[in-house]
Amino acid sequence: MTDPQALDRAACAARDTADPLAPLREQFDLPAGVNYLDGNSLGVLPRATAARVQDVVTQEWGQGLIRSWNSAGWIDLPRRVGDKIGRLVGAAPGELVVADSTSVNLFKVLSAAARIAQADDPARRVIVSERSNFPTDLYIAESVAAQHGMVLELHDIDAIPARLASGAGSDVAVLMLTQVNYRSGRMADMAAVTAQAHAAGALMLWDLAHSAGAVPVDLNGANADFAVGCGYKYLNGGPGAPAFCWAHPRHAERFWQPLSGWMGHAAPFVFEPGYRPAPGMQRYLCGTPPVIGASALECGVDAMLAAEPLGGMAALRTKSVALSELFIALVRQHLAGSGLTIHTPLDAAQRGSQVSLGVPADGSIDGYAVMQALIARGVIGDYRAGDGTAAEPHLLRFGFTPLYTRFVDVFDAIQALAEVLARGEWREARFMAKAAVT
Amino acid sequence: MTDPQALDRAACAARDTADPLAPLREQFDLPAGVNYLDGNSLGVLPRATAARVQDVVTQEWGQGLIRSWNSAGWIDLPRRVGDKIGRLVGAAPGELVVADSTSVNLFKVLSAAARIAQADDPARRVIVSERSNFPTDLYIAESVAAQHGMVLELHDIDAIPARLASGAGSDVAVLMLTQVNYRSGRMADMAAVTAQAHAAGALMLWDLAHSAGAVPVDLNGANADFAVGCGYKYLNGGPGAPAFCWAHPRHAERFWQPLSGWMGHAAPFVFEPGYRPAPGMQRYLCGTPPVIGASALECGVDAMLAAEPLGGMAALRTKSVALSELFIALVRQHLAGSGLTIHTPLDAAQRGSQVSLGVPADGSIDGYAVMQALIARGVIGDYRAGDGTAAEPHLLRFGFTPLYTRFVDVFDAIQALAEVLARGEWREARFMAKAAVT
Structure with a gap:
């Protein structure tokens, strides 16, 4: 933050002018009249993709x-494409493959983790996760737990260290977390949490859906065990893009994963009747690769790798933090007294690349309608319902994707939000259709 | 066959001129100079797809x-898209969904079948399949069997009726077959085999990879239990297109399938921590749908549905049989004494939409090189290795896709093959790269 006092639009524009990453925005086809702060749900279209x-x-x-x-x-x-994504998340060549959906990949790696844990210590029968983890992770874990005679235990994120500490974790097989929570934007310290899991004797599985391409990730540096991630959010791979999965080399060959399709066979074109898993991560492939989708994803990943000469993920992270700090400062300046609360950690080290605003627990503001009014003005974030309490409020979610989000975009979004609230525009905005995909 | 004696090119051209389905070919962008007889591996590009x-x-x-x-x-x-495919395979609206790959879908439905069988009769612990079934089906079945404490038993296709008959099948949980064998092109009678399985108390699961869009299929009419199929072969959905799965309505809601992702949840956008399966086949969805691939697949299916006013699958089947009968007649006329044998049933009722030619067991002809020489001439079929015996020969495989294959294409392919053999062209054609995807 060069000048935290200067929060007017001209100052934001000056920061964009001075931003060494600003040219990266030219890689994308952004719709006219749209201020897109929802790249954490679905990334934008790289210019190269349509032709490719x-x-x-x-x-x-x-x-x-x-x-x-x-x-x-x-x-x-x-x-x-897996090797390219590996450069963004600290995986070596050959360690990470692109395949299937995030949910399907989670099934593969969590099943492998469960088998390893059972083989090493049958008393470890608990898969631990965060209660507010993205639901598909919990649904898949519920299924894997049932199949392996295990139980899935959900905790508030702050209660997890105690669940693992000093002997209490001796029954834990796997800790499965999404590094950046999809609702709050809270980011876990990957190395520290992995060390906690390992100290308890548990395996550590990370979902990088809101991390890959958003924040620096170093899977090997953190000594993680397994990971999955999404291709269509910060990696800009297109709607329903293929996802990816990774296993630490110490685990990659220990077991088959249960989706033992022919692309994971040691010799897929020999057409043997019996399964022999391929060496390394190739065994995590299943069916025929989705060629069109994977090719589109490669364009998105390439657009991200274009940041490497400009400092790569570290430089993108610096800008991401500056964007979210600016957002928070502007919320305080323009939305004080609005009733909206900042639901994302104020400590940048605990924050991914999004900020979520909670609507008042008294129901005085309809967050869904507020977001519809914002979208009608061309400012696209998204809305995620909670239980409506102060602890789990309904949320207005804003994602900052430093490849293309500008400081003026942040400024304009807050101005629009302040006007929607001040003028009560949202009261008329209950007409639009439901549901976007996180 | 209007005139089985007339096997010259002019007669074939006349049949094309008279063919009421001939205009359907105009829906496709076929490469110049290519005679494509491999639509059973990867279908061609519909003209509508690129723009879509x-x-x-x-x-x-x-x-x-x-x-x-x-x-x-x-x-x-x-x-x-699932409803559209349903019109081709005898599934009612809502019964069939497009998702994931064939292998992943097989895992879902076979897991559900195993659970149902176990719940109804724990003594049924055997999954029966054909030894020469497409390998990914066997690999997935091996995994599902292991997970459910079952065994996978492989038989020659002709031995399966005895395995099921008169009490011998009382331990069989599921019979899993690909209706049209990928090597031999032999087609099972879906209704009769399903009835055999049911008579033995077993569930019947069909892989329609080489049936959907190739031959008339009536899943409900045959009273089948489960089915999966491929989007990128006869449905022309593009490389690695999403696949599909179906369950008879009597089974669709009995169990969760294990890939319990959020798109199969009863309320995916409510973001509940616990899984509640959606009603009916929607629970067979898992992750976010692959939008680009599914949209391309829809174009392929639409191109097939364009045959409906011309008689639909029944008319396509009539032409398909005429094409394969012509091929067989030409093989007899032009390749007698070549050493090649017809490895596909001569009875059209037992044949899908392909004919496979076996190379001599004495190794005097290198089938791989023959196919490379054919491809160099623009005639694209494919090669599938066997064990080299007369029972399981190396194969030259030719697929006939009546949406776009012409009678002259069949004629020209045989002429090319005869010349490749007569001139020994294949001896020089060992240069090209390996492996195409069935």
């Missing part, structure tokens, strides 16, 4: 047909 | 961003 997808469809598929499995490198896509 | 995918990328994603989950109907894609 068209080439995959018309040339590689249309002209090359089956020959493209070799000539266009389709068969290597899961590893090629 | 471009619209999804640049407009729905690029401009609409998260708003498109509602405004562009992304959230309904799995059911919308």
Whole structure:
């Protein structure tokens, strides 16, 4: 923060002018008249993607047909794009593969973790996670736990250290957390929490859905055990893009994962009747790779890797923190007394790349309608319902994606939000359709 | 066969001219100079797909961003495209969903079948399949069997009726077959085999990878229990297109399937911590739908549904049989004495939409090199290795996709194959890269 006092639009514009990362925005096709602060739900379209997808469809598929499995490198896509994502999350080449959805990948790695834990110590029968983890993680964990005779135990995030500490964690098989909580934006210290899990003898599984491309991640540096992540949020891979999974090399070959499809076979084109898992992470592939989606994802990852000469994830993180600090400062300046509360940690070290604002527990503001009114003004964040209490409020969620979000965007968003509230615009904005996908 | 004696090119061209389905070919962008007989591995590009995918990328994603989950109907894609595929395979609206890969979907439905069988009769512990079933089906079944304390038993297809008959099948939980064998092209009678399985008290699971869009299928008419199928073969959905799965309504709600992701939850956007499966087949969804791939698949399915006013799958089947009968007749005429054998049933009722030719067991012909030489001439089929015996020969595989394959294409393919063999061209054709995806 060069000048925390200067919070007017001109000062924000000056910061954009001085921003060495500003040219990265040119890589994206952003809709006119839209201030998009929802890249934590669905990332934007890289300029390169449309042409690349068209080439995959018309040339590689249309002209090359089956020959493209070799000539266009389709068969290597899961590893090629995986290696690129690995550079963003501290995974070495060959350690990370692109495949399936985040939910399906979680099933694979959590099943492997459960098998390893059971083999090493059958008394470890508990999978621990955060109560407010993204639900699909909990649903998948519920299924994996049931299949392995384990139980899924949910805790508030602050209660987890005690659950693991000094002998209390001797029954814990796996700690499974999303590093950045999708609601609050609170970020866990990956190395510290992994060390806590290991000290208790448990395996550590990270969901990087709101981390990969958003904050620096070092899976090997943190000595994590397993990870999954999403391709369509900060990685800008497109709606429903393929996801990814990683296992520490010490685990990658210990067990089959249960989705033992032919692409994870040691010799997929020999067509043997019996399964023999491929070496390393390739065994975490299952069916035929989704070529069009994986090619689009590669464009998104490439757009992120374009930041490497400018300082890479560390530089993006610095800008991300500056954006969220600015947002918080502007909330305090313009929304004091509005009833909205800041539901995201004020300590930047505990914050991902989003800020969530809670609506008052007294129900005096309809957060859903506020977001619809903002969207009508071209400011796109999203709304996530809670139970409406002060502890778990309904949320207005704003994501900052330093590849393309500008300081003026943050300024304009707060101005719009202040006006929507001051003018009561949201009272008229209850017309729009429901539900966006986080 | 209007005139089985007339096997010259002019007669084939005349049949194309008279073919009421011939205009359907205009729906596809076929590469110049290519005679494509591998639609059973990867279907061709519909003309509508490139523009549709471009619209999804640049407009729905690029401009609409998260708003498109509602405004562009992304959230309904799995059911919308599923309903269209349902029209091709005898599934009612709402019974079939598009999701994930064939392998992943098989894991879902086979797990559900195993749970149902165990609940109804714990003594049924055997999953029976065909030894030469497509390997990924066997690998997935191996995993599901292990997870449920069951065993996977593989038999030659002709031995399966005895395995099920008169009491011998009392330990069988599920019979899992691919209706059209990927190697031999042999087609099972879905209704008869399903009845055999049911008579033995077993559930019947069909893989329609080489059936959907290739032959008429009536899942409900056959009273089948579960089915999966592939989007990128006869449905022309593009490389790695999403797949589909179906359960008979009597089973759809009996159990969760283990990949219990948020898209299969009863209320995915309420973000509850506990899993409640959605009603009906929607619980077979798992993660966020692959929007670009599913949109491309819809174009492929639409191209197939365009045959409905012309007689639909029944008319396509009539043409398919005529094409494969022509191929067989030409093999007999032009390849007698070549050493190649017809490895596909001669009875059209037992044949899918492909014919496979076995290479001599004496190793005198290198089938792989023959196919490379054919491909160099623009005739694309594929090669599938066997064990090299007369019982399981190495195969040259030719698929006939009546939406776009012409009678002259069949004629030209046989001429090319005869020349490749007569001139020994294949001896020089060992240069090309390995492996295409079935």
